[in-house]
Every structure is written in structure tokens, then in C-alpha cells.
Amino acid sequence: MKWKRKANRLPPNKARKIIHVDMDAFFASVEQRDNPELRGKPIAVGGSKMRGVVAAASYEARVFGVRSAMPSVTAKRLCPHLIFVKHNFERYKEVSHQIREIFLSYTDLVEPLSLDEAFLDVTEPKRGPASATLIAKAIRQEIYETTQLTASAGVSFNKFLAKVASDINKPNGMKVITREEAPAFLASLPVKDFHGVGKKTAERMGRMGFRSGADLMALSELEMASRFGKMGRHLYKIVNGLDDRPVNPNRIRKSVGAERTYSEDVSTRAIMRGKLDWLAEKIFSYLKERDNYGRTITLKMKSPDFIIHTRSKSFSGEVRSLSALKEIAYQLLDENIEDVPVVRLLGLSVSNLERENPDGVQLLIPFDGEEE
Numbered sequence: 245m246k247w248k249r250k251a252n253r254l255p256p257n258k259a260r261k262i263i264h265v266d267m268d269a270f271f272a273s274v275e276q277r278d279n280p281e282l283r284g285k286p287i288a289v290g291g292s293k294m295r296g297v298v299a300a301a302s303y304e305a306r307v308f309g310v311r312s313a314m315p316s317v318t319a320k321r322l323c324p325h326l327i328f329v330k331h332n333f334e335r336y337k338e339v340s341h342q343i344r345e346i347f348l349s350y351t352d353l354v355e356p357l358s359l360d361e362a363f364l365d366v367t368e369p370k371r372g373p374a375s376a377t378l379i380a381k382a383i384r385q386e387i388y389e390t391t392q393l394t395a396s397a398g399v400s401f402n403k404f405l406a407k408v409a410s411d412i413n414k415p416n417g418m419k420v421i422t423r424e425e426a427p428a429f430l431a432s433l434p435v436k437d438f439h440g441v442g443k444k445t446a447e448r449m450g451r452m453g454f455r456s457g458a459d460l461m462a463l464s465e466l467e468m469a470s471r472f473g474k475m476g477r478h479l480y481k482i483v484n485g486l487d488d489r490p491v492n493p494n495r496i497r498k499s500v501g502a503e504r505t506y507s508e509d510v511s512t513r514a515i516m517r518g519k520l521d522w523l524a525e526k527i528f529s530y531l532k533e534r535d536n537y538g539r540t541i542t543l544k545m546k547s548p549d550f551i552i553h554t555r556s557k558s559f560s561g562e563v564r565s566l567s568a569l570k571e572i573a574y575q576l577l578d579e580n581i582e583d584v585p586v587v588r589l590l591g592l593s594v595s596n597l598e599r600e601n602p603d604g605v606q607l608l609i610p611f612d613g614e615e616e
Contacts, residue, residue, distance in 0.1 A: 502595025
């Protein structure tokens with residue numbers, strides 16, 4: 245029997261010590277580390293000069309506006325001297341494993357969010373100092389000594405504040421938000437930066453006169469729920485520093501996807517692409533309506549002999565356009581069509597979402613009708 249590590253559920257009167265560690269431009273940094281000729285230069289992992297989608301961009305490229313999930317053609321226009329590098333996900337996973345081992349040497353309560361970031365609960369560390377701040381410094385130093393890569397970290401008493409903090413002094417920085425500092429920090433935070441608030445919701449809240457945490461703090465929990473529905477009670481806790489979510493080492497990744505089994509086997513690339521277009525449109529419509537995008541795209545292919553093949557691509561930022569989603573699906577198809585030249589089922593899913601699905605582990609979008 246395989247035992248699972250339990251999430252840390254402390255008594256309400258005992259504060260947690262939470263660290264959020266986020267690697268700096270992870271995919272691109274690995275490539276620059278392994279190829280000295282790329283250091284200090286603007287690079288994009290994935291895609292090509294003419295087609296494809298950027299999986300990650302170095303900080304030198306970000307200066308020009310190049311971002312993850314951006315069409316390569318756009319990236320090249322923004323940065324004419326951009327260098328495209330073929331991705332090596334097996335290598336990134338290998339380095340991610342090294343980093344994870346460092347985390348686990350300090351605590352068993354590690355909740356990975358992706359290959360390059362994780363929450364750690366160090367309330368009762370396995371080794372090192374009692375101070376979460378000193379542990380975060382030690383972890384960042386160990387990561388650098390082990391991988392020659394830099395990481396940023398946020399330290400606080402809850403997950404939301406730790407995650408927001410880790411982004412403040414990037415790259416290669418750290419931010420601590422204490423319980424005493426939290427009220428002023430939360431009051432100054434724009435509503436769009438609160439967990440669970442997407443772009444459309446932030447715009448709607450702005451029209452209602454709520455633009456910062458201070459504006460929301462004036463509302464009671466009941467008023468929050470009546471104005472913002474199911475999200476309101478959650479938002480009330482976040483805004484008031486009452487985020488009690490434990491670090492969950494057994495977290496199951498949640499996704500949004502769609503799939504279709506065909507009455508006749510499909511054996512041509514053009515028809516497969518048409519099928520993927522339809523699936524991508526269904527998925528993207530769902531994500532756009534909820535303003536909740538993801539960083540990992542997975543293609544599912546079932547052969548006539550019922551063997552299932554799945555292939556994924558991950559990005560350092562969310563895939564926020566339908567054209568990018570389709571292009572990624574095409575790439576996955578093109579890279580695997582020789583192994584699966586005929587399919588009876590195609591599926592597409594988006595995971596590593598900005599916000600978890602509140603209902604269920606995976607959402608398979610229901611739909612009626614046939615592809616047009």
C-alpha cells in the first residue's frame with residue numbers, strides 16, 4: 245500500500261511558515277547554462293523563426309516584450325536578433341527533480357505547481373534554522389550551488405501572500421511579508437492580483453468602484469458573497485489575510501479538456517488538424533468565458549487498436565489565444581503522427597490553470613452536435 249503525505253492542517257491559532265519558490269526563466273535559463281554561447285543573449289525556447297509558439301523567454305528577450313505562449317513570428321518581430329532554441333523537456337524534468345530533492349530535504353510538505361515552482365510548509369522543518377526566511381535563503385543558495393540556476397522566493401504565513409511575494413523581487417530575489425505587514429500590503433494590492441480574480445472580473449469590479457484591496461476590505465463576508473457570488477467568500481478570506489489553505493503534497497493537477505471518438509478512423513494530417521481546431525475552439529471558449537488559462541497543453545491520440553498516446557508541452561506563461569492553442573496542438577500532432585498515423589479518438593486538454601477548477605479533478609467539457 246502506498247501512503248500519501250498528509251497536508252498540514254494546523255490549529256487556527258498557530259501560524260504557518262510558507263515559502264513559495266519560483267525558478268527564474270527556468271527553461272531558458274537551463275539552455276543558457278548548458279550552452280555558454282547563449283548567455284546574456286535574448287533566446288526563446290521552442291518554436292522557430294517562421295512558425296510555432298514560444299515556450300519560454302530569457303530575461304534578455306523579455307526586455308523586448310517577448311513572452312511565453314507568444315507566436316514565434318510575433319516574437320521575432322519584437323526582437324529581430326532573437327535566438328530560437330529547441331526545447332529539451334527531459335532535461336528540464338531532470339533539473340526539476342534535483343530542485344525537488346532540495347525542497348524535500350527541508351520538509352515533506354512540498355506542493356509542486358509546475359516543473360519550476362512549488363509551495364513549501366516549513367513550520368516544522370526537517371533540518372536547518374527555525375526561521376522560514378533563513379530556510380528560503382538556504383534553499384535558494386543550495387539550488388544555485390547544485391544547478392547554477394537562480395530562484396526567487398516569497399515567504400509569509402499563508403499561500404497567497406507567499407506566491408505574490410515571490411514575484412516582487414524577480415529575478416534572483418526574495419520578499420518576506422510578515423503578519424504585521426500583511427494588512428497594509430493587501431490594502432495596496434490591485435484587485436486583479438488577488439487569487440481567483442481574472443481580467444474580466446477585475447474590470448467588472450472596477451466599474452463597481454473596487455480597485456484595490458482597501459476597497460474590498462470595507463465589505464463584510466456576506467456583502468462579498470452577495471456581490472461576487474461563490475467567489476466572494478473565498479475572496480473575503482484572501483483580502484483579509486485569512487487564507488487557510490494547507491500546503492498539499494498530494495495535489496492532483498486539474499485540467500479542462502475535450503475529446504471525440506470518431507465513427508470512422510482518421511488517417512490524414514489535414515483532417516486531424518480540422519478535428520483539433522474544433523476541440524481547441526470548444527476548450528478556448530470555456531477558458532475565455534472564465535478568464536482562466538493554463539500553461540500545459542496535452543494531446544491525446546487513441547489508435548484503432550485502442551492504445552492511448554499522450555504528449556504535452558508546457559510553457560512558462562499561460563496560453564491566452566486560440567491561435568496559439570491551435571498551433572501548439574498542430575505541433576504535438578506533427579511530432580507524433582508517425583507513431584500514430586491513424587486515430588479513432590483525439591483529445592486536447594489545458595492544465596496548470598491559473599485558478600483550480602472548484603468542481604472535480606478534471607473537467608471534460610460536455611458538448612452536443614458534430615464538428616462543422
